[in-house]
Amino acid sequence: TQLLEQSPQFLSIQEGENLTVYCNSSSVFSSLQWYRQEPGEGPVLLVTVVTGGEVKKLKRLTFQFGDARKDSSLHITAAQPGDTGLYLCAGRDTGGFKTIFGAGTRLFVKA
Amino acid sequence: GAGVSQSPSNKVTEKGKDVELRCDPISGHTALYWYRQRLGQGLEFLIYFQGNSAPDKSGLPSDRFSAERTGESVSTLTIQRTQQEDSAVYLCASSLFSGGTGTEAFFGQGTRLTVV
Numbered sequence: 001t002q003l004l005e006q007s008p009q010f011l012s013i014q015e016g017e018n019l020t021v022y023c024n025s026s027s028v029f030s031s032l033q034w035y036r037q038e039p040g041e042g043p044v045l046l047v048t049v050v051t052g053g054e055v056k057k058l059k060r061l062t063f064q065f066g067d068a069r070k071d072s073s074l075h076i077t078a079a080q081p082g083d084t085g086l087y088l089c090a091g092r093d094t095g096g097f098k099t100i101f102g103a104g105t106r107l108f109v110k111a
Numbered sequence: 112g113a114g115v116s117q118s119p120s121n122k123v124t125e126k127g128k129d130v131e132l133r134c135d136p137i138s139g140h141t142a143l144y145w146y147r148q149r150l151g152q153g154l155e156f157l158i159y160f161q162g163n164s165a166p167d168k169s170g171l172p173s174d175r176f177s178a179e180r181t182g183e184s185v186s187t188l189t190i191q192r193t194q195q196e197d198s199a200v201y202l203c204a205s206s207l208f209s210g211g212t213g214t215e216a217f218f219g220q221g222t223r224l225t226v227v
Contacts, residue, residue, distance in 0.1 A: 006153075033215070042115075042202055042218025043154070088153060090216070098167055099144065099206075099216055103153030 003027070004091055004102035012108045016078050021105040023089035024071045030092050032065055032072045037086040037104075079109045113137075117203050117219035124193055124226055132188040132222045136205030144216065145178055145188050146202045154202065160186060161208055193226045200224070 007022050023032070031050045035043035047056050049065035049072060056063045060083075062075040076083055086104045093100070116135040124130050136143050141162045146154040156170035160180040171177070175193075180186040190197055200223050204216040 035216075040220070042204070042220055043216075044218070045215045048215070086153070098156070098159050100156055101146070101154040106151070 004089055004100060006087075006089055006102035006105050008105060009103065010106045010108075012110065013079055015080055015109055015111050018075070018077050019079060019107070020073055020075045021087055021107070022071070022073050023102055025091065026070065027091070027093070028069050030069075032069070032092075033090045033099075034063055034072070034074055035088040035090060035101075037088060043086075043088055076107075079107075081109045081111045083107060084109050115203055115205055115217050115219035117201075117222050119222060120220065121223045122225070124224070126195060126226055127192055129189065129191045130193055130224065132190075132201050132203075132224070134186045134188070134203030134205075134219060136184070136186070136203070137217055139183075139207070140205035140217070141183050141208045142206045142216075143180055143186050144204045144206075145186070146204065147172075148200045148202055148221070150199070157188070157201075190224075193224075195226045198224055198226045 004023055004025050013019055031048055033048045034046045036046055037043040047063045049063055052067045052069045054065045060077045064073050086106050088104045089102045090099050118133045143160040145157040147157055148154050158178045159167040175191045178188045200221040202218055202221045204218045206216045207214045
């Protein structure tokens with residue numbers, strides 16, 4: 001069974017601080033995605049990483065896929081209240097079929 | 112439609128009753144997923160449909176849960192003899208099947224089920 005573990009589960013920080021959330025597994029994934037979910041809405045895709053070691057930047061967000069394609073990180077620089085939400089990582093298995101999700105990191109950025 | 116549509120958006124039911132949740136995926140998306148999200152939690156995989164292949168039912172929590180999908184269209188998730196522990200938001204997502212690389216899963220807004 002493939003599992004994705006996210007840490008921390010909950011993070012409360014002040015506006016302007018930096019943070020990193022992690023997504024780890026003992027399994028290899030063909031790709032990994034990060035989603036953000038706001039209350040009352042479904043998750044929305046932020047980024048997909050495919051190649052081991054890949055780094056992608058989306059404004060103040062930096063995503064990295066581990067060399068072995070088993071883990072990933074999301075770094076947010078100078079967090080803003082608008083970044084508040086549930087951040088979910090999702091891995092697609094190497095057979096290309098099912099996508100599984102981690103339990104998420106709930107981020108709260110205080111003004 | 113332009114996105115994934117789920118109905119009803121909210122459902123309150125009495126313990127022991129059956130409920131049926133509906134998902135209309137994006138046209139042309141061959142993959143369809145159902146997830147359950149309890150309050151304040153992440154997404155729990157329930158079932159996955161890919162085209163006309165046999166569905167992956169490995170996430171269904173009990174035999175009270177079942178789901179169907181006709182071809183690449185509408186899917187229904189049925190919960191029989193509902194229990195209070197079934198209260199959650201049930202999310203449906205669809206995506207293109209790309210045979211191994213990542214493709215975006217588009218989510219509906221979910222059905223909030225409350226069992227009283």
